[in-house]
Amino acid sequence: MKKFSRSFSFAIKGLFEVFRSQRNFKIQTVFALTAFILAFTLNLDEGQILWITLSVSIVLILETVNTLIEKMMDLIHPHYNPVVGVIKDLGAAAVLIAATFSIVVAVVIFGGKVFNWPPKYGIIIGIAFIIFIMMGSLFKGREKNGR
Numbered sequence: 001m002k003k004f005s006r007s008f009s010f011a012i013k014g015l016f017e018v019f020r021s022q023r024n025f026k027i028q029t030v031f032a033l034t035a036f037i038l039a040f041t042l043n044l045d046e047g048q049i050l051w052i053t054l055s056v057s058i059v060l061i062l063e064t065v066n067t068l069i070e071k072m073m074d075l076i077h078p079h080y081n082p083v084v085g086v087i088k089d090l091g092a093a094a095v096l097i098a099a100t101f102s103i104v105v106a107v108v109i110f111g112g113k114v115f116n117w118p119p120k121y122g123i124i125i126g127i128a129f130i131i132f133i134m135m136g137s138l139f140k141g142r143e144k145n146g147r
């Protein structure tokens, strides 16, 4: 039992570390708490609460794994390397997919409950979010190349 609680205390240490060092994790935590407060005040049903809990958990889990990958790569290969760049980009891509999923879930559940939006709005806003991010990185790339 002592060993069990000790491993949990290490997990809490890790949780504090990712919260302290990652700005994105802090923002995602604020979104997660807001979603839970809304779920509570809007009296969502069992299925809706489970979908919100799933999407929030996936985002926070992948942000933690992404941080783990970044730190591991910085440790084993601190210098510039295109493969390291690809590995880190893949970790970030996993977080982006999870964030898009959570946006779709939020729009379907909260949009449906508060504004009576049809569920298909979730897909439309999810795709719009991905396009917005792609455009942003395209402009950023052009700025970098001085165009």
Ligand SMILES: Nc1ncnc2c1ncn2[C@@H]1O[C@H](COP(=O)(O)OP(=O)(O)OP(=O)(O)O)[C@@H](O)[C@H]1O
Pocket: 021, 022, 070, 077, 078, 079, 080, 081, 082, 083, 084, 085, 086, 088, 089, 092
């Ligand atoms: N050693 C490296 N070699 C090549 N490209 C890298 C390297 N380190 C980072 N990059 C590129 O820079 C991007 C950002 O990496 P970084 O580790 O700074 O992540 P971050 O999300 O800004 O993390 P943090 O906010 O925790 O510093 C990566 O996705 C990758 O494209």
